[in-house]
Amino acid sequence: MAAFNHSQSEPSTFILMGIPGLEEAHLWISIPFSMIYIVGLLGNFTLLFVVVKEQTLHQPMYLLLCMLAIMDIAMSTSVVPKALCIFWFNVKEITVGGCLTQMFLLHATSVIQSATLVLMAFDRYVAICNPLRYPTILTNARVAKLGLVGLVRSILVMLPLPVFFSREPFCANRMIAHTYCEHMAVVKLSCGDMTVNRTYGLVIVLIVTALDLTFIALSYGLILRAIFRISSKKAHQKALNTCTTHLCVILTSYTPFLFSSLTHRFGQGIAPHVHIILANLYFLLPPMLNPIIYGVKTKELRDKVGKLTHRR
Template structure:
């Protein structure tokens, strides 16, 4: 029997090596490739402009809130403590995604270490759940302040506020921990290209060559339990607040309180609606354009942190007055 030629044997060896690498190289991938916004790669530089502007506004605005509350003793109240928690959460959310996103847009730096990707995934989802919990705490604070003002200081004491803050953070950390554990255990044997600007749970596990139904079911459970319960409690609080508003004696007082609560609700709705749609598209929206989905997933991560310092900070009289005093004092 004639032996195969040397070239055929070498070719067979190369094909075997390539097939073997295709099934093993991504089992524990050293890096993922973040594609950015699929289909809009040529516009990345232009898209980076609003991203950069929003990040600057969010960073400066939230740091300003933290500085003013820290330096103004009269703002050491539950409402402003919750506002500080929201500012810290927004800063962590923005910083978790925007620097890497801008490096993709500006320098085509698309690689992200596997461990760094999982860390980003955990921080993004953990602090999204935390932000939702802080919205509930702030709605409860406004409910007590407007509907039962005489008991506000006795119900929301500093220890109670600290416990609420700790509970909100622990809830986020515990609920999102299975995301991290499940994502890490799957083999990745087809591709390591993530069609997104950052590592999201479903965007990553969709690359796994395994049955990821448990990820899908648990992801839907988190979305509906967090958004469903939190929106219910927020709606309940604001329904009671609206009843109290219509009982106010003067029209000006009603309009002022209604305007404040209305702006708060608009920010919350932008956060919850965009988060819900983004999550549902990952599970059911196979026909949705990828660039639309990626832009939507960035909206609920960037727009609320940008608007929160304006809506909750600048439109709050005490913070606005403190900010004006800060600038006038510097000028003199």
């Protein structure tokens, strides 16, 4: 009977509260949110359009940039439109299925993005350390296959999260103090034992991130060793420049991700509205900054954008 009564009270929808404590400022907060989101969409769609349009850019490096752009678009679009509905129209309800789907998409795209950054580091390693073998080691077909491996990995790693949740009972409390269905925020709504879910989420964050960062660090360690052996100052500067671009993208992607993931579990002293705003910036800033960084630092891409703009 107790189980029956509990299932009767189990909610079919959740309520996303937005940013608790700053409800009066939701409309003002939506202005930078929407502007950053639009700039990010324009930048990433422009990058995709230019690479698809220009045959000379059909190279592994630019294919990886397209993969990163697609992930940036998917990640920000999974969060921002719903957040703006909360800010503008006070539409806060989301179905349990919709919430679990959003949670899966967010974390899956994060894992794919991390895998893409690893592939980009490997691309730079081959280009600098084995330039003569680059055309045979990294072909477009091979990069596409590696991207598919990254996609399969993200699905296999993140699919257990919504599966675990779907089997757990939820309490009558439907309030999620967030703008999106963040994993730990949804965990707090469960009345069951979520130890396995909590542990799995933390282990995945630590292992996947640590593994990917280790591969990136190893690639750049070998790259730096090769750079310091270059006698030509011009070649030395060119190699450092291309590495700097990728390192900037790594910092803009991993720093807010790690901060958001770890502070939600261990940062009890941080004000909730501060954490929520910073967590949202993870889905806003990298998609806006990545195409700008590559557009400014990559001469060939910059020239093609200027060429197409001038032509039109």
